[in-house]
Amino acid sequence: MCHVDALYIQGMFVMNKLLIHSFIITLVVTMLSACGSGGDSPPESLPPESLPSEPLPSDIPQSSYSLFMQQGLVTITNSPDTNFGATTLSVWGFASSENPLAGTKVIPGTTINAEIGNSFTVSVKNNLSATHNFNIAKLPADEIQPAMGMPIAMGETVTYTITPTTPGIYLYDDSLNNGVNRSLGLFGVMIVRPEPIHGNVVWEGGPGYDKEVTWVITDMDYPNWNQIALSNGADQVDTTRYKANYFLMNGMNGFQAMQDDQTTIHGQVGETILVRIANAGQYSQSLHFHGNHFQVISRNGIQLSDFENQDTINVKPNETAMVLYTIDQTGHYPMHVHTAQLETGGGVYLNGTAAMIIGE
Amino acid sequence: MKNMIINNSLLPSLILTVLVMTLNVSISYAEKIVPEIDLTAGAITLSVTSITKNMSDNGEALEFWVFCASGTGGGRMCNSTTLPSPTLTLTPNSASDITLNMMMAPQEDGRMMMGGSTYSNPYIGHTIHLHGLDMETQYDGVPETFQAEPINNGSSVDLRNGFTYRINSDPDNIRVDDRYIGSHMYHCHVHTVKHLEMGMYGGFVVKGEGDKANWINNSGTRFDEEWIMMLSTVDPAYHTSAAQGDSDIFADYNPKYFLINGEEGNTETINPQLSKIVTLTQGQTKNLVIRLMGIHSTNAIFSITSGADRIPFTLYNIDGFALSTPRTETSVELSPGQTKDIMVTLDRSITYNPQIAFTDLRNNEPMSVQYSDGTVVSSIVKTELIVLQN
Incomplete structure (x- = not known):
């Protein structure tokens, strides 16, 4: 360790005055946003100026969804502070198209948007080797047909009909191999909203909001789970040991997620943002928001009536939460996991679980 | 510095050793005392200095960095050094500078080495993040969102070098008001x-003003005694010179060492510095x-036991904000970055064991660590609360 005087320190920092919101990401970004950006779109260099006031096309419920279990890649970008960290992770995912183009995002899987009471179908095709399955956690058995969890053999498709009755965020996954299949990326979320006639409320008679973001977080023990599963089969992974070294926000490393307009909490002073959170990983993640406290309105599908004010929320594996964050001052603020080692990706700082909060 | 008040910190030693005799027991008691600084009394300066602690695995020496209240001479002039750093206190709506x-x-x-070549390490310097006070960007202590502010001569001051953090400095944007009465923290970001x-962390407690000084939050519920328990974990590899930059x-x-207020403990031995005595007069509560x-x-679970019994307590605040309805619990979880204020009523001579089980992020179970001599140590740290009624 060094001991230096103040003047020296000041000089050292002349070259390091980049703000997060002005980072220029010069790396090839192969994971694109879930709202359908083209594969050749340039990477964003600035944070979003605003979130759309109208629902995104991807938020409008569809009458049918097709999920394709595919192999894919997650591209981890460099830290702009140190130029370390770039790598590519091989993963599995519930892709939105069959044989997706290289670079198409596969994790988290396609977001299923639904309204209470309206039926829709989800066709799940297994394009991987070995048998897989499909489950939606916390969804009552009588709201999905046929029964969840049935084996889906290689090349087979199973079509489910779903009629949800309770608004919220639901985590879906492949539950086989003691969590290995989910850990490799076979997960996504289903968001169920009340009927539009009720306006922007989380549930009928529940709290209102102005905008919304969804955070699906996960972690990966890349050498001991991903690489073993991909080379020898998921059933060959020693699941008694797990030491995650990558932590992803919406399928992105921290420096990408902090630039992603669909991940950023962004609004005017006075606006309230609904944040839906799902942890598809193996580790608890303690998420700390700067700038303001938030209200916890739902945990694991249970709608709360006594909203507690917190600045940190621990979301355990397979758990979900919904919080309301009201922007009460201007400025740029981070949201980051406070479990400090989870702030890294392969040991590279701020390439773990993170997002930005922007008040205007 | 003339306005700074440091409670308990002028003692030659931070460790008070008291021998308490009762009819049947002799208790060696040495509660860890962390200095407390009242920010309401005026602006303060914090420096950073290093200390070395010898840990329980064969005296393993580890370097720590701590904040300390100082004069103008930097870390060498600190009045005292403790892990955790001094506790800061403030009353709502008060302005103060750090x-x-x-x-x-x-x-x-x-300068760091990676792959045989050198690179400039961006992570030098320090900041102060007032965790839980929801500060403005410029005083939030996060170098990635704010780097410098202009000063009078037209140049700028780097956030990580000599910066002044101003609390409640904007009358149109008071950040710390009555809602914040409760426990928070500060740390380098x-x-x-x-x-x-x-x-690089310490406690930050917002206390009510005047006759509200012993309110647990803005609801009016009073406390008589308080005990801070700052949880931290230590992986010795993170303390080495190789663990810098990326x-x-x-x-x-x-994690190998599990600390409360900078002190180790395990299920076999209660560290005397993790003890507290509360005395009652006859009939007093x-x-x-x-x-x-x-x-x-890691994850963590707090509980209070007395023998085989679990002692109920009341949870009043989470992250420094009052629950609308306090809850009676027999255990609460505390995740990284969280604070919780609980209260227990003492009404007779008894010994309680408030304790923390530091638990695994994957399965939320207590961990065990093997020392160099083969000894297996639990991640459950027990403290001792001794209630003596005269």
Whole structure:
């Protein structure tokens, strides 16, 4: 360790005055946003100026969804502070198209948007080797047909009909191999909203909001789970040991997620943002928001009536939460996991679980 | 510095040793005393200095970095050094300034090696993040969102070098009001994966003003005694010189020491510095607030036992904000970055064991660690609360 005087320190920092919101990401970004950006779109260099006031096309419920279990890649970008960290992770995912183009995002899987009471179908095709399955956690058995969890053999498709009755965020996954299949990326979320006639409320008679973001977080023990599963089969992974070294926000490393307009909490002073959170990983993640406290309105599908004010929320594996964050001052603020080692990706700082909060 | 008040910190030693005799027991008692600084009394300056602690595995020596109240001479002039750093207190709506003096501060090396070549380490310097106070961007202590502010001569001051953090400085944007009466924290926000592990944290308590000074929150519920429990975990590898900048070491966290107020403990032996005595007169009842502050990097579960019994307590605040309805609990979880204020009522002579089980992020179970001589140590840290009624 060094001991230096103040003047020296000041000089050292002349070259390091980049703000997060002005980072220029010069790396090839192969994971694109879930709202359908083209594969050749340039990477964003600035944070979003605003979130759309109208629902995104991807938020409008569809009458049918097709999920394709595919192999894919997650591209981890460099830290702009140190130029370390770039790598590519091989993963599995519930892709939105069959044989997706290289670079198409596969994790988290396609977001299923639904309204209470309206039926829709989800066709799940297994394009991987070995048998897989499909489950939606916390969804009552009588709201999905046929029964969840049935084996889906290689090349087979199973079509489910779903009629949800309770608004919220639901985590879906492949539950086989003691969590290995989910850990490799076979997960996504289903968001169920009340009927539009009720306006922007989380549930009928529940709290209102102005905008919304969804955070699906996960972690990966890349050498001991991903690489073993991909080379020898998921059933060959020693699941008694797990030491995650990558932590992803919406399928992105921290420096990408902090630039992603669909991940950023962004609004005017006075606006309230609904944040839906799902942890598809193996580790608890303690998420700390700067700038303001938030209200916890739902945990694991249970709608709360006594909203507690917190600045940190621990979301355990397979758990979900919904919080309301009201922007009460201007400025740029981070949201980051406070479990400090989870702030890294392969040991590279701020390439773990993170997002930005922007008040205007 | 003339306005600074440091309670208990002028003692030659921070450790008070008291021998308590009762009819049947002799108790060696040495409660850890962490200095408390009242920010309401005026602006303060904090410096950073290094300390070395000998840990329980064969005296393993580890370097820690701590904030300390100082004069103008930097870390060498600190009045005292403790892990955790001094507790800061403030009353709602009060303005106060905290200046970070970087003179002689220990920090990461400016040049690092990776793959046979050198690179400039961006993670030198330090900041102060007032955790839970929801500060403005410029006073939030996050170098990635704010770097400098202009000063009078037209140049600028780097956030990580001599910056002044101003609390409630804008009358149109008072950040710390009555809602914040409760427990918060402060810590360095530079390269937190390294600097939190190194010990750069302390408690921050917002206390009611005047006759509200012993309110647990703005509801009016009073406490008589308080006990801060700052949770932290230590992986010795993170304390080495190789763990600087970006390093593979940070991808492999192996907590070996589990601390409350900077002190170790396990299920076999109660560390005397993790003990507290509360005395009652005949017929007296006292409310003890325990301020749980989580700067650790595992999950954690707090409970109070007495023999085989679990003692109920009341949870009043989470992250420094009052619950609308306090809850009676027999255990609460505390995750990294959280604070919780609980209260227990003491009404007779008894010994309780408030304790923390530091638990695994994957399965939420207590961990065990093997020392160099083969000894297996639990991650459950017990403290001792001795209630003596005269």
